[in-house]
Amino acid sequence: MKAVLHLLKEQYDNKHLILRLAAFEQRSKFLLHYLGALWQVFSPLMQVVVFFVIFGLGIRQGQDVGDTPFFVWLICGLVPWFFILPTVLQGSDSIYKKIKMVSKMKFPVSVLPSIVIAGNSISFFVMLGILCIVLAIYSIFSGIYLLQLPYYMLCLYAFLYVFTILSATLATVVRDYFQLLEAAMRMMFFLSPIIWVPSAMPASLLPILQLNPFYYIINGFRDSFIGGTWFFEDLTYMIYFWSGILILGFVGAHVFNKFKNSFVDYL
Numbered sequence: 001m002k003a004v005l006h007l008l009k010e011q012y013d014n015k016h017l018i019l020r021l022a023a024f025e026q027r028s029k030f031l032l033h034y035l036g037a038l039w040q041v042f043s044p045l046m047q048v049v050v051f052f053v054i055f056g057l058g059i060r061q062g063q064d065v066g067d068t069p070f071f072v073w074l075i076c077g078l079v080p081w082f083f084i085l086p087t088v089l090q091g092s093d094s095i096y097k098k099i100k101m102v103s104k105m106k107f108p109v110s111v112l113p114s115i116v117i118a119g120n121s122i123s124f125f126v127m128l129g130i131l132c133i134v135l136a137i138y139s140i141f142s143g144i145y146l147l148q149l150p151y152y153m154l155c156l157y158a159f160l161y162v163f164t165i166l167s168a169t170l171a172t173v174v175r176d177y178f179q180l181l182e183a184a185m186r187m188m189f190f191l192s193p194i195i196w197v198p199s200a201m202p203a204s205l206l207p208i209l210q211l212n213p214f215y216y217i218i219n220g221f222r223d224s225f226i227g228g229t230w231f232f233e234d235l236t237y238m239i240y241f242w243s244g245i246l247i248l249g250f251v252g253a254h255v256f257n258k259f260k261n262s263f264v265d266y267l
Helices: 001-014 014-029 038-058 070-092 094-102 109-137 142-171 175-192 213-225 235-258
Strands: none
Touching: 001 014, 001 109, 001 235, 014 109, 038 070, 038 109, 070 094, 070 109, 070 142, 070 175, 070 213, 094 109, 094 142, 109 142, 142 175, 142 213, 142 235, 175 213, 213 235
């Protein structure tokens, strides 16, 4: 417990450092591009169009999901995924990429995944704004269900940090782990309810798919923007998700503390 609290305190004490470095990383990423930071929007939008043409117009032949147009249903799942995927991969590689530089100074290594999360949040919030515009165009408003969006945002950020601090440690100590993670994340896209409709899945298969934490988060975003169910209606699933967060947090803090003083030895 002490290790977890120490990590949380380190994030809070260095919050200004995290924000400054995150902003710098984002500016430098597109410094030599003519369109600059606009690529953070153009790239996801092009992928949305491709997925809609293939799965919406092709496979589903334009059929709606219940009363919701498939395009709206799809983008509600893709927006959080476009934040999750690069953040998990970049956050997991953050210590390995920066440790040689920060090891020469007094620097809180545990904030490296947080810098990635904060930096990618910029394009995430822009995409959320575009999603709101799309919902307004289609005259879709979830009403009171929108109040649970902060809860699912908390779920998203909590999962991303506890997972990336553990994953970044493992990726530094065992380099093969990162290659496995890249393959796993490609597979998780198809195991998450992004392009397929949960209600269309066999009843026997759905409980297995729900073991995926991304299922909980992505479905929660859809419930918030489109409406459907409240987060507290399925307490069993809620307890399962947060139990996983706590386990990841404790394991991640323990593993990080064990190796944080010897990261350079693994380079």
